[in-house]
Amino acid sequence: GQQLNQSPQSMFIQEGEDVSMNCTSSSIFNTWLWYKQEPGEGPVLLIALYKAGELTSNGRLTAQFGITRKDSFLNISASIPSDVGIYFCAGLRSNDYKLSFGAGTTVTVRA
Amino acid sequence: GAVVSQHPSWVICKSGTSVKIECRSLDFQATTMFWYRQFPKKSLMLMATSNEGSKATYEQGVEKDKFLINHASLTLSTLTVTSAHPEDSSFYICSAPKGGLASKETQYFGPGTRLLVL
Numbered sequence: 001g002q003q004l005n006q007s008p009q010s011m012f013i014q015e016g017e018d019v020s021m022n023c024t025s026s027s028i029f030n031t032w033l034w035y036k037q038e039p040g041e042g043p044v045l046l047i048a049l050y051k052a053g054e055l056t057s058n059g060r061l062t063a064q065f066g067i068t069r070k071d072s073f074l075n076i077s078a079s080i081p082s083d084v085g086i087y088f089c090a091g092l093r094s095n096d097y098k099l100s101f102g103a104g105t106t107v108t109v110r111a
Numbered sequence: 112g113a114v115v116s117q118h119p120s121w122v123i124c125k126s127g128t129s130v131k132i133e134c135r136s137l138d139f140q141a142t143t144m145f146w147y148r149q150f151p152k153k154s155l156m157l158m159a160t161s162n163e164g165s166k167a168t169y170e171q172g173v174e175k176d177k178f179l180i181n182h183a184s185l186t187l188s189t190l191t192v193t194s195a196h197p198e199d200s201s202f203y204i205c206s207a208p209k210g211g212l213a214s215k216e217t218q219y220f221g222p223g224t225r226l227l228v229l
Contacts, residue, residue, distance in 0.1 A: 003154070031216060042117075042204045042220035043155070050215050088154065092218060097143055097208040099218060101154045 006089050006102025013079055014110050021087060021105040022073040029091030032065050032072040033099070038085045046087075047074070079109050114138055115207050117221035124195055125229055132190045132224045134161075134205030140185035141207035146178070149202045149223075161188040161205075195228040202226075 006023045013019055023032075031050055035043035047058050049065035049072060056063055062075045076083055089102040118133045134144055142163045147155040159169040159180055167180035177199075179191040192199050204223045210216050 033217060035220070040202075040223070040225065042115075042206075042223040045217060045219060048215070048217045090218075092208075092216060094216065096160070097216065097218065098145070098157065098160070099206070103154050106152075 004089055004091060004100055004102040006105060008105055009103065010106040010108070012108045012110065015079060015081060017079055019076040019079055019083070019107060020073060021089075022071065023089035023102045024071040025091055025100070026070070027091070027100075028069045029100070030069070030094050031092035032063075032069075033090045033092060034061075034063050034072070034074045035088045035090060036085045037088065037104075043088060076107075079107075081109050081111055083107055084109050114209065114219045115205065115221040117205055117224050119224060120222060121225040121227075123227045123229065126196050127194055130192045130195055130226060132192075132203055132205075132226075134188045134190070134207070134221050136186045136207045136209075136219075139207075139209050141188075141209070142182075142185060143208060144182065144188040145206045145218075146180065146188075146190050147204045147206065149204060155204060158190075161190075163188075192226065195226070197228045200226055200228045 004023045004025045034046045037043040047063040052069045054065045060077045086104040088104045090099040116135045144161040146158045149155050158173045159167045161167050161180045161182045163182040169175045182188045205221045208218045
């Protein structure tokens with residue numbers, strides 16, 4: 001599907017630091033989803049966003065759906081070693097349920 | 112817990128053989144499921160949409176006779192890689208959309224199937 005622009009591509013951070021990544025799109029989506037994928041596994045849903053401007057938290061994760069519905073960010077606070085993985089943003093099309101993905105942000109946490 | 116399962120989780124086969132991968136939605140019905148292929152350190156590439164009761168629709172460049180899809184029931188879709196060759200070796204992942212209240216749809220992925228063709 002159409003690619004979203006996700007940045008940064010990778011991050012090397014110290015344990016305890018906060019992480020921030022974002023996605024932008026040229027198209028409007030009604031639903032934005034954030035996933036985490038670990039090696040050899042399928043993506044796991046972290047947060048779902050449905051309303052423009054919506055700010056949603058899931059533990060140490062916080063994500064916001066942009067007002068224009070063309071962008072979103074994901075923050076991870078106080079990172080821990082198990083936060084390592086690839087984080088993907090995805091826009092969900094309501095008409096056919098197809099997902100458009102970002103290229104992913106690879107997070108590496110140094111203890 | 113997992114809401115979409117895949118079987119097998121990994122498979123090794125000889126070149127020329129066919130391999131079937133199953134995708135099941137565990138606690139909901141899915142009239143539509145999706146099949147993806149993922150290369151190392153890359154994002155997911157949509158291969159096809161599996162439709163219960165009708166033919167699958169394939170993305171451009173994906174051979175429908177090579178990757179046979181059957182949506183046998185409202186909880187099961189299968190992907191068969193026919194006459195597999197080493198270049199078909201990859202990580203195959205399925206997903207299923209799940210509706211919620213007030214149109215709060217989301218989509219869940221299976222754990223993936225690693226295929227190695229020798």
